[in-house]
Amino acid sequence: MTNDWRKQLDVQLKELALKAQQHPHATKEQRVALTRLMNAIWQSGTLIHPYKGQFQLLYEDIYDEAVQNLFFYLCQNNNINKYDPERGEVITWLNMLLSKRFFPEAIPKVIGKGNEINLEDSHLENIPSDQSQPMSLSEQIIECIESDPELIFSKEHIKGHPEANFQAIAKRRCSGISWKDISAEWGIGITSLHSFYQRCLKKFTEKLQEYLCI
Numbered sequence: 224m225t226n227d228w229r230k231q232l233d234v235q236l237k238e239l240a241l242k243a244q245q246h247p248h249a250t251k252e253q254r255v256a257l258t259r260l261m262n263a264i265w266q267s268g269t270l271i272h273p274y275k276g277q278f279q280l281l282y283e284d285i286y287d288e289a290v291q292n293l294f295f296y297l298c299q300n301n302n303i304n305k306y307d308p309e310r311g312e313v314i315t316w317l318n319m320l321l322s323k324r325f326f327p328e329a330i331p332k333v334i335g336k337g338n339e340i341n342l343e344d345s346h347l348e349n350i351p352s353d354q355s356q357p358m359s360l361s362e363q364i365i366e367c368i369e370s371d372p373e374l375i376f377s378k379e380h381i382k383g384h385p386e387a388n389f390q391a392i393a394k395r396r397c398s399g400i401s402w403k404d405i406s407a408e409w410g411i412g413i414t415s416l417h418s419f420y421q422r423c424l425k426k427f428t429e430k431l432q433e434y435l436c437i
């Protein structure tokens with residue numbers, strides 16, 4: 224990674240973050256800016272991998288959970304406004320959140336409550352619902368998957384397990400059910416469940432964006 228490339232990336236991410244801050248919360252314009260920001264972050268490969276070498280085969284499951292929740296956080300409750308360009312770069316801020324908050328929070332969600340490390344209460348789970356506020360991007364995605372207007376999310380399932388379809392898995396994950404509990408419910412390995420889920424997220428990204436007019 225060259226210094227020039229990193230400087231260009233930092234400028235790009237800062238511009239996208241500031242653009243998202245300029246638009247009112249939950250508007251189409253903000254969703255577009257946030258989607259572009261998250262895509263740029265993911266494609267850059269600059270998110271850190273905290274606790275590397277721990278958790279053996281479940282590390283990638285925990286990491287994917289943490290990154291997904293980090294991106295959900297960016298889209299919720301105008302959290303993008305918590306980024307202060309005077310204090311540092313966007314990726315530095317996000318890597319701090321990933322390492323100090325979202326990775327530790329993902330551990331018990333994936334491998335059970337007995338494996339917490341300095342876990343703080345989840346701020347997202349404790350925020351009261353305010354029906355007068357526009358739905359966050361993550362809430363809109365969840366509603367879209369549940370409504371399944373073209374019946375594509377419920378048809379996509381793990382081979383030999385029609386009950387283990389993308390819609391059913393997504394609803395369980397969004398309800399806070401751990402991969403371990405989902406695995407026990409259907410008798411399917413955690414790795415198989417998680418790999419299928421991640422493939423579906425990638426496969427249906429464009430369709431979800433189309434539904435949400437992103």
